[in-house]
Amino acid sequence: MITTDNNANRQPDAFAELEQGVHAALETYSNVHRGSGHNSIVSTNLYEQARDIVLEYLGLPGNRYVVIFCSPRRAAALGALLGPGKYQVVSSSDIGLPLGIRALAVKKRALPRGIPFQTGGGTTRIIAPDWAIWANAPDRFEAGTPAIINVIAFARALSLTRQHGKDIFKGPQTGKLSATDILYRDDMEKYTGQELLDALRQTLIGRSMKVPTTEGLKPYINFDNSASTPTFTPVWDAVRRTWRQSPQVQQEIIREVRPLVAGFLGAPLASYDVIYTSNTTEAINLAAENLSREDDKETETVLLTTILEHSSNDLPWRTATRYPLIRLSIDNEGFIDLNQMETLLRDYNQEYRYGKKRIRLMAVCGASNVLGVFNNLEEISRIVHKYGAQLLVDAAQMVAHRKINIEECGIDYLAFSAHKIYAPFGCGVLVARKGLLSFSPEEMELIRTSGEENTGGIAALGKAIVLLQRIGMDLIRKEEQALTGRILRGMAQVEGITVYGIRDPDSPTFARKGGVIVFAMKGLMSDSLARKLALEGGIGVRYGCHCAHILIKHLVGVSPSLEKFQRLMATLIPAIKFPGLARVSLGIGNSE
Ligand SMILES: Cc1ncc(COP(=O)(O)O)c(C=O)c1O
DSSP states (O other): OOOOOOTTOOOOOOOHHHOOOOOHHHHHHOOSSOOOHHHHHHHHHHHHHHHHHHHHTOOOOOTTTTEEEOOOOHHHHHHHHHHSSEEEEEEEEGGGOOOOOEEEEEEEOOOOOSSOOSSSTTTEEETTTEEEEEEOOOOGSSOSSOOOOHHHHHHHHHHHHHHOOOTTTTTTOOOOHHHHHHHOTTTTOOOOOHHHHHHHHHTTTTTTEEEEEEEEEHHHOEEEEETTTOOHHHHHHHHHHHTTTTTHHHHHHHHHHHHHHHHHTTTTTTTEEEEEEESSSHHHHHHHHHHHOOOTTOOOOOOOOOEEGGGGGGIIIIIIIIEEEEEEEEETTOOOOHHHHHHHHHHHHHHOOOEEEEEEEEEEEOOTTOOOOOOOOHHHHHHHTTTTTTTEOTTTTTTTTTTTOOOHHHEEEEEGGGGGGTSSSEEEEEEETTTOOOOOHHHHHHHHHHHHHHHHHHHHHHHHHHHHHHOOOHHHHHHHHHHHHHHHHHHHHHHHTESSSSSOOSSSGGGBSSSSEEEEETOHHHHHHHHHHHHHHEEEEOOOTTTOOOHHHHTTTTHHHHHHHHHHHHHHHOOOOOOOOOOEEOOOTTOO
């Protein structure tokens, strides 16, 4: 009998299979390793399984090799440190996918010791103002939030290529679209403002997921948006459509998103460079590397920062520049003292009280990931520039929540991550005033191509910005403030809860508070509290030190002698946990 089945020899739609797997991962998406909720546990498992899939793909044994996921530029840096023969690498570009992922399978014995080549969140176990205990591999070499979904997508794609052939993602694809179609066209076009926000919430991926609790399955309540945000169908559509496009259309997307970012942040491209990275941490490491090269023989550089900072805006300044850091303290609500800041700048840069020492740069967060306070960037910028210093803003916790205008504010550098603005596909951004970056043309090319290889992530970032702009940042601010006020009022009724920072929704400073609330419960360690919320309520929060050890120790009152003891304990008992706080953090996916 002659078969007429036209499908008999047809290639499976590899992209459809890949998308199905990634969509499933997005339904339970959360940050890895540190969240308490069900989704964080699932995402962590998937992310860690990706390492096994890479080892299997390369035919390497897990007892002798460790897999490190990184951006192309980090892979080049780590590869140079390791030298030939010490590792094998497999790239998303090898299999025709624009994910910007390199998986390095490194011989455990060959792993470099000492300070990692890039530092920030996740690279340490414990941090004090003048020392750090570094994490083990692979975390030590994966600074900042990894490109979790891209890594999962990559691992899934590797498995698919093993089943169906290595070229299944290569060659012309069906469904050619333009950058405009991908970035601007969607089912939500007819809506703006509140209507759009309401419609978009219906498309939150994972919205209808239920999670196991001690009382059976319950809807998942995501109160861990500061760690990473889930995504919405239009953003995911932009990603999967981008994966299928030709290199020409991908270039169009890269070109189109740059002015979108610039417009959203008020950083005209005539005056600012917009550089794609893999996360905020990589962006700040770049800025720190850049500063370390501008050696001025006449002066000695000192850097100014605050105790509020996430370790991604603290460690790179210590490790990449090695310049001394002065950290401004905070008041009970979490605000730095601008008079103290001005006095320091005047003493160093105008009255030369410290000889050749000059404050070259102030590195400060736009908003704290622990206390949720928004810094007064206009005023900080005015003072910093009055004394001839530069300003870097770590805007990781700001961009999704408040309007920013880089040019009006006079910001010199700004860094943020797309995974905190509903686009969790491994893209970060460094905005730098033109003329400040002094990398060689070859280095600049590596920096550029490293970020631009993740076209899917760039498309997601662009699409998320389009949607946020259509909703309006003022509306987002109002919604988040209303919810924050409601939660704070509710918490005030619960006996035994201590909220840190601004806790009164009627106080004049409440306008400067975002949807981030840290708290402790009498008699419970933060990890037990977080576990209880997950197990009994299906609620995902973050616990511990939030990659802001210096601040958490300040808040919970760890004295210098106790800190020394902690160091000893951390060395003796690697798995030991230290006092921390639980954190609720909101995003536009949360509503009344
Ligand atoms: C204030 C702040 N800065 C920097 C970072 C680092 O961002 P990423 O992990 O995306 O590099 C975070 C992440 O939690 C943050 O909250």
